[in-house]
Amino acid sequence: MSDTTPTGAATADEIHESAPAETDQVPTDTAKAAARSDEPVPASAALFARASAVTPGGVNSPVRAFRSVGGTPRFMRSGRGPHITDADGNTYVDLVGSWGPMILGHANPAVLEAVSAAAARGLSFGTPGEGEVALAEAIVDRVPGVDRVRLVSSGTEATMSAIRLARGFTGRPKIVKFAGCYHGHVDALLASAGSGVATFALPDSAGVTASTTAEVIVLPYNDLDAVRAAFAEHPGQIAAIITESAAANMGVVPPRPGFNAGLARIAHDDGALFIMDEVMTGFRVSRAGWYGHERSVETSVSAVGTADQPWVPDLFTFGKVIGGGLPVGAFGGRADVMAMLAPNGPVYQAGTLSGNPIATAAGLANLTGCTADVYAHLDRTAGTVGDLVDRALDEAGVPHRLQRAGNLFSVFFTDAEVPDYDAARTQSTAAFAAFFHGMLEAGVYLPPSAFEAWFVSAAHDDAALQTIADALPGAARKAAQALG
Numbered sequence: 001m002s003d004t005t006p007t008g009a010a011t012a013d014e015i016h017e018s019a020p021a022e023t024d025q026v027p028t029d030t031a032k033a034a035a036r037s038d039e040p041v042p043a044s045a046a047l048f049a050r051a052s053a054v055t056p057g058g059v060n061s062p063v064r065a066f067r068s069v070g071g072t073p074r075f076m077r078s079g080r081g082p083h084i085t086d087a088d089g090n091t092y093v094d095l096v097g098s099w100g101p102m103i104l105g106h107a108n109p110a111v112l113e114a115v116s117a118a119a120a121r122g123l124s125f126g127t128p129g130e131g132e133v134a135l136a137e138a139i140v141d142r143v144p145g146v147d148r149v150r151l152v153s154s155g156t157e158a159t160m161s162a163i164r165l166a167r168g169f170t171g172r173p174k175i176v177k178f179a180g181c182y183h184g185h186v187d188a189l190l191a192s193a194g195s196g197v198a199t200f201a202l203p204d205s206a207g208v209t210a211s212t213t214a215e216v217i218v219l220p221y222n223d224l225d226a227v228r229a230a231f232a233e234h235p236g237q238i239a240a241i242i243t244e245s246a247a248a249n250m251g252v253v254p255p256r257p258g259f260n261a262g263l264a265r266i267a268h269d270d271g272a273l274f275i276m277d278e279v280m281t282g283f284r285v286s287r288a289g290w291y292g293h294e295r296s297v298e299t300s301v302s303a304v305g306t307a308d309q310p311w312v313p314d315l316f317t318f319g320k321v322i323g324g325g326l327p328v329g330a331f332g333g334r335a336d337v338m339a340m341l342a343p344n345g346p347v348y349q350a351g352t353l354s355g356n357p358i359a360t361a362a363g364l365a366n367l368t369g370c371t372a373d374v375y376a377h378l379d380r381t382a383g384t385v386g387d388l389v390d391r392a393l394d395e396a397g398v399p400h401r402l403q404r405a406g407n408l409f410s411v412f413f414t415d416a417e418v419p420d421y422d423a424a425r426t427q428s429t430a431a432f433a434a435f436f437h438g439m440l441e442a443g444v445y446l447p448p449s450a451f452e453a454w455f456v457s458a459a460h461d462d463a464a465l466q467t468i469a470d471a472l473p474g475a476a477r478k479a480a481q482a483l484g
């Protein structure tokens with residue numbers, strides 16, 4: 001992979017949903033396991049062979065291929081509550097949750113019922129309908145700062161459109177993003193900083209031209225000084241800063257206190273927009289996403305009536321939870337910015353299946369199911385699982401760092417704090433691969449990459465927690481062995 005990437009910059013695969021380049025060398029023990037004739041998951045292996053003959057890499061999104069952990073990807077057949085079941089009939093406690101949407105657990109009855117009721121009325125009309133109005137109202141109602149919202153069909157579409165809108169509104173070309181933050185596979189956002197250079201973004205993916213990323217400035221996460229320097233160097237040129245509201249696509253790296261507020265201030269002082277990408281965190285870490293979570297923490301620690309102006313992002317992007325497992329994304333924010341969109345304004349954006357009645361019904365049912373009790377359960381469950389992981393790795397003597405952002409968390413196999421992407425990449429991916437397979441064999445499905453968040457759901461009950469607790473000591477010992 002590295003030979004297709006100029007100057008050794010990170011590959012797109014490293015950033016999300018696939019293998020860090022160095023783990024293209026599959027750990028030898030798992031490579032052997034995959035090649036053995038006593039394949040432990042013959043049905044998945046047969047499906048993978050069929051898939052690989054008709055689909056590049058056998059998958060429709062890279063991380064699913066298990067490249068960074070080795071072994072045969074499990075082809076899932078069904079899911080219920082906290083469990084998923086593969087083609088060989090093995091059932092796992094799922095800590096991926098379709099990368100976030102399944103916040104109520106799999107096959108949630110209320111979501112299924114909303115989907116069947118909508119499907120019975122017809123699948124798509126290409127006209128406006130009531131379902132999309134109701135979902136937009138639910139979003140506007142939950143997130144302070146979202147006056148208007150437009151529905152799309154993926155998180156990628158949401159960020160792509162938000163960037164176009166920010167450029168159209170400000171009439172400026174440049175975008176600031178952070179290394180290790182993933183915003184979907186938008187050409188301009190598939191960029192990382194070249195080694196030590198913070199002014200020119202280099203394409204992360206073959207097929208993205210240097211001219212596409214030339215207007216993108218990639219900076220280290222959690223580094224406000226770097227942001228100030230970029231604005232000093234390009235005054236009046238930067239249309240927007242886009243950031244994950246809490247970084248969770250390089251593993252979980254929470255923003256330092258004041259980082260997001262600082263970004264808003266620096267952007268606004270220069271007349272640029274601040275875009276918060278809440279595709280993962282939105283409606284997951286609280287009813288009002290990370291923004292709502294962070295604002296409520298700030299309010300509780302600062303004296304009431306201080307002169308501090310509240311900071312508000314100009315645009316937000318959403319996805320994952322708002323589709324309930326069907327394809328939905330959204331972007332929204334300030335009414336005057338959103339008024340620039342067609343048909344009101346000159347920024348074009350459209351979609352044949354945008355606001356699809358089935359997808360919006362699923363999304364609305366999912367949001368409606370996310371009660372205060374559900375968020376309390378998610379926080380408790382994430383706390384418990386994180387603590388169990390911490391303890392098991394401690395007991396096995398494995399250097400690690402458990403990082404949390406609300407109810408999102410992940411473990412880095414390194415002993416230093418991880419504030420940014422460079423630090424995230426110092427971890428041992430071999431230790432993760434061994435740990436991952438230890439958990440998988442014991443019936444727990446983790447994200448198949450060390451650079452992904454773990455997701456709990458409302459359906460993770462005591463029995464699911466017990467399965468996780470029972471799996472951990474053995475998996476931790478495997479991680480310890482991998483470190484030698």
Ligand SMILES: *Cc1c(COP(=O)(O)O)cnc(C)c1O
Nearest residue numbers: 154155156182183184279280319
């Ligand atoms: C998943 C994700 C996206 C991309 O969403 P897709 O629906 O996969 O296109 C964008 N931003 C963030 C923060 C994400 O986690």
